[in-house]
Amino acid sequence: MRLRGVSRSFGGHRVLAPLxxxxxxxxxxxxxGASGCGKSTLLRLVAGLDTPSxxxxxxxxxxxxxVHPRTAVVFQEPRLLPWRDLAGNVAFGLPRGTARAAGREEVLRWLEVVGLEDFAGHRPRRVSGGMAQRTALARALVRRPGVLLLDEPFAALDALTRLRMQDLLDEVQRGTGATVVFVTHDVDEALHLAxxxxVLGKDGNDDEAGARVVRDLVVDAPRPRDRADAATARLRVELLDLLGVPRTA
Structure with missing residues (x-):
């Protein structure tokens, strides 16, 4: 994936500086990055849901x-169709022209991957928020995307479900080899997966300058990662400092 001189303005307000x-x-x-710094805007540009200025x-x-045929998007909310069961919602993500039998097999396969094979016939209102979000992830993955984009996909989940979903995403990415770009406010989540x-932000106090990448941090640790790893703990301090949360004495 490559971006060259990509910027986005809304009216006279520049959200993203050329990237x-x-x-x-x-x-x-x-x-x-901080709320409103352009993370989701950048993700939408990559997804083809918006056009660069x-x-x-x-x-x-x-x-x-x-929307690029090799790209799939997972949003913060599951955005499931309430009149379809979970299998039907996952099937909605199948590429056009997929044969019925092959499509059914793919849907059941990905429901099994996300641990929902026993709930294929359930409607969204009958499952938990974590199960609904796993369904949304399966709907994206059934496309076999080369690029998977996620906009704070686990933000609304309880802490334990969130950790499990992080591990699931990591396992799926390593298994499929997809390029994954995700927006998060959770520093620990970023360091565990990425x-x-x-880090997106602005230089100085110029509100019209637009956000840019103020830090490109390489996480040089093998995956899957231990959440207690000392190397990522040191990076956590650096990231929090960049985000305006310095370590206290």
């Missing part, structure tokens, strides 16, 4: 114009 980024295929990249976004060497953490 140049290269994201390696098969890597996991976290976008962190300037610059170009490329996936696999092709310019992104609209190969790179991009």
């Amino acid at each position: 140049d980024l290269d994201l390696r295929a098969g890597s996991t990249v976290a976008l962190v 300037a610059g170009t976004v490329e996936v696999a060497g092709q310019p992104v114009r609209g 190969d790179r953490v991009l």
